[in-house]
Amino acid sequence: xxxxxxxxxxxxxxxxxxxxxxxxxxxxxxxxxxxxxxxxxxxxxxxxxxxxxxxxxxxxxxxxxxxxxxxxxxxxxxxxxxxxxxxxxxxxxxxxxxxxxxxxxxxxxxxxxxxxxxxxxxxxxxxxxxxxxxxxxxxxxxxxxxxxxxxxxxxxxxxxxxxxxxxxxxxxxxxxxxxxxxxxxxxxxxxxxxxxxxxxxxxxxxxxxxxxxxx
Numbered sequence: 084x085x086x087x088x089x090x091x092x093x094x095x096x097x098x099x100x101x102x103x104x105x106x107x108x109x110x111x112x113x114x115x116x117x118x119x120x121x122x123x124x125x126x127x128x129x130x131x132x133x134x135x136x137x138x139x140x141x142x143x144x145x146x147x148x149x150x151x152x153x154x155x156x157x158x159x160x161x162x163x164x165x166x167x168x169x170x171x172x173x174x175x176x177x178x179x180x181x182x183x184x185x186x187x188x189x190x191x192x193x194x195x196x197x198x199x200x201x202x203x204x205x206x207x208x209x210x211x212x213x214x215x216x217x218x219x220x221x222x223x224x225x226x227x228x229x230x231x232x233x234x235x236x237x238x239x240x241x242x243x244x245x246x247x248x249x250x251x252x253x254x255x256x257x258x259x260x261x262x263x264x265x266x267x268x269x270x271x272x273x274x275x276x277x278x279x280x281x282x283x284x285x286x287x288x289x290x291x292x293x294x295x296x297x298x
Contacts (some may be wrong), residue, residue, distance in 0.1 A: 126146065134150070137285075163203065167210065216245075217244075220233070220277050225278060229277070
């Protein structure tokens with residue numbers, strides 16, 4: 084009897100481990116702390132941020148890329164301290180699209196985005212916060228795994244974030260005009276799959292930040 088109970092415990096632990104690793108991989112792979120200086124810029128987000136060659140595009144500043152593929156708002160909350168321990172000058176945050184992908188309610192996403200703002204302010208009061216709008220998608224290009232994503236929900240999420248930024252007195256950056264076509268879809272010329280970006284899109288992105296003196 085004891086051996087059966089022990090065997091069942093082993094099976095249960097294994098099942099829990101598989102579920103956990105599939106759902107929240109960022110908790111199983113701790114994010115290493117980064118060394119920064121007072122002029123450091125951090126880009127924080129998911130795969131859209133991760134793919135950006137930020138240091139190459141902004142060579143005159145120390146730039147740290149803290150994008151993690153598949154990350155969601157709770158993931159950013161769990162690891163943000165590692166991005167802030169050395170008090171970077173600026174942090175550019177874009178997060179939320181994967182929350183929509185897994186069916187999280189917009190109110191819940193916005194609440195987490197507000198928590199991210201509050202946590203940055205608490206941990207690094209002198210760091211300038213830039214909350215960037217979630218980019219639109221090109222719905223006709225999306226694979227079936229992204230079937231929950233649509234620009235109507237993205238627009239609602241961005242509207243809520245813009246209001247939250249006003250209330251929290253942080254800068255909101257609307258990137259949509261850079262990326263959309265005449266139908267308010269992500270330009271196919273700037274995307275690989277209707278969601279992720281080509282290098283040209285990142286160049287446009289950084290030029291916009293520079294033109295508007297965010298960088």
